[in-house]
Amino acid sequence: MRLKGIPLDVIASLAAPRRRRLPQGPVHVFIAIADHYEPMVGGAPLSQQMERVERWVRQYPESLGDFRDCWGRPPRHTFFYPAEVYEPEPVERLAHLCRVGYGEVEIHLHHDNDTASNLKETLLRFADTLRSEHGLLRDGPDGRPTYGFVHGNWALDNSRPDGRWCGVDNELKVLVETGCYGDFTLPSAPNPTQTRMVNSIYYARGVDGCRKSHDRGVRSRVGVIPAPEDLLLVQGPLALDWSRRKFGLAPSLENGEIHGGFPPSCRRLALWLNASVTVEGRENWRFIKLHTHGAKESNADVLLGGPTCDFHQTLRRLHLADADFNYYYVTTWEMTQLIHAAECGVEQPQLELLS
Template structure:
């Protein structure tokens, strides 16, 4: 890795050089647990107060930070099925109606003992239908059929990749497929042991969905490729970086919006270098970030003043370089990726509602 003056010059060229136009599609996958405490769970009244504060921050950043399409800065709220409470979801419906994000499914299971196929299916279907029928959330393929959803696995153990801990269901990917999951957005999970060998990809599972961890092998999405078997595995950036501090060892850059990273244009460069694309459409770069909305030390970095500063800096850089920024929800990003598979190009904004239509539309 270059250091000193040569490293500085390399970074300076990144900021100043004229580059081919790129469309940077940002997705913020928020593992959204308003009841989270370091040593347990807080009561419902405290959760409601937390959500009121969160909404104020979301409205504030949404009113001041918009992308090149005029779309407001937004998160995708992956809400834990096992923590459902109507009043909490009603706050998220308000954010959805204001154009500040969408709600998808998060689930912690197999925590005390391995889960069962029957219980997993029941948990997913019940929460899916509650969100769709009671709150008019989620989406449908072409506006018809069963509700569809994006997914983030609690404790990162997607498809029993950790061998029983925090899951226990080898056929989880098949169950996700059958219950309407269009994309999993759990990864990357490094340095956790749930990380699979495939990195920096948007892909379908190459192994049978009934197998444990079929996402450990990949068939990347490509332009004019066949329609992928769902759920698509939609990864965020995962690279090694020497840009943080003076340690001789690299830091894992995994796209986490937290106080543990220095937010600057060098970080944006890492995300772009991960080059997460649909093969054959290199000008559309997908940058899926993630955060934990109620880690006290991280709130400012994912929704507060630090997030405003950083994403304003990104927008300013892109204005100067000719790149375009697009803030997308999980659903919108998958729609854009599917449009690329079908051969479409141009402005990704035109394909936010390509196949998956919001139930509330």
């Protein structure tokens, strides 16, 4: 049974009284923003798409370029660009922003009533285009481009109850076969595609003929190396926010989304940290994967404006007040490298791990 898209056992878990305090000693917080970046939103013509992209290219360095994390790097942004509406001009402008050190571009996809063979062709073709035409992505162990993924409409692995907005059972297997290094779709609550796994970094394996194979999985853990056929899923925070009650009674849902009416803040940071998304055995490394739809003007106002600048200043003040609090701006690919480093037993995060 579900309540507004969330399994009841998940609601019970989120509602359980607990406070996950940060471990004593140094704590390392890695922050990534997975932007479902859709400049064509609202049916925008190419001219308007370019205006939206140019705003990011111009304002991102102006607004955020002077902030620095504990590695001395500025905020970094991951643009998940929709494969089904690819336009070379806006992607090339985003590629420019990435080349000067402000982020990376990965793959987003909306599809419906699809097949595994067509999905495989779509992903391979778009990954090759990003790599060969724009110098984006990286080469995987097999020489093909490797990519991060966000599923459109939250319907990863055909997980909607009505089967819409995907159509491919065992989509996880297709992602692994086409070079996906990790999925960053979740959490999706209050959408009914939400998994029973929450606040987790974990691995799931596609099962032939079975949809939503990622509803459960094996958590990432120090000393355990995953099998090559398993897909890494990095979830963002999911929590009940009792300080924002509906009708004065029911708590609001905190799912790590940044939008025009809900900017990042110190109060939200506390919830994200308390969600405790970690690699088991390395609890002093906290992974905060947020999400947004940054091409929309009202969201860009927040992401490129005062509220986000205030948030970065808050991070700096927290570090200056407590030298054990360390924060790092990372892309989703960089976050994945840190996860694998933790799994291999690395105890101290180093910038060299990202090269």
